[in-house]
Amino acid sequence: MSEPAYDDQNIFAKILRGELPCHKVFEDDGTLVFMDIMPRGPGHCLVIPKNPARNILDIAPEDYARVGKTVQRMARACKKAFAADGVTIQQFNESAGGQVVFHLHVHVIPRFEGVALLPPASKQGDADELKANAAKIAAAVD
Template identity: 70%
Template sequence: MTAYDPSNIFAKILRGELPAHRVYEDDRALAFLDIMPRAPGHTLVIPKNPARNILDIDADDLGHVAGIAQRIARAGMKAFAADGITVQQFNETAGGQVVFHLHVHVIPRHDGVALRPAATYKASNEELAAAAEKIRAALKNL
């Protein structure tokens, strides 16, 4: 397996070198909106410790990321009046991984509404800011 590359885009977001619409952060994890959402509220949850994917992450960090993903899922359900949640996590190129820092996709869903195809729609800054505020507000009330 290839080693972790600290120049990946999510590592740059963690270091503050690139902007992100952050919705949750603690000492071990960060949750922020996907700039190419497959549905409104599409959020990514990542560990702060370097981890290429599920194959090399520390088990405690993976458990923490899973717990935060659950909190984000609950907030997404509320914030977007969703009917369900899709949770996805990809590993290595053959598994569909594009950014090689472990990340969990948490996507609010509505009955009868298909996900946008991956990497086909870039949300505006205003759209992302509004979605982030909805999720942050919902997290306060969980």
């Protein structure tokens, strides 16, 4: 069974084109990192490829490698920026797998002992706090 085609009108494609705003953390030739507007915890950010990719099932291997490199970099920066005890990395594929936005994205979430994550899409983040957290993570990027 073939996968559905990439939809260039998805929200992350619009962010990449500058049609929608984001709180940018980091950008390089192949990836963009920005704050999740529905954070499950402080510092929750998203890593996306710049090239179109619906999810892990159709991304070009070299683009996935770039995403992986940036995810590792952001995990280290988030842990450092928030003095976190750990980091949760999440990535979902297709509706049955929990994917909601159909542009590959990886969640990077700083974690703290004994502190549960908020439920997905449960609370919109405060814009000023998201902006401050983006700057905090950006400052910790090696």
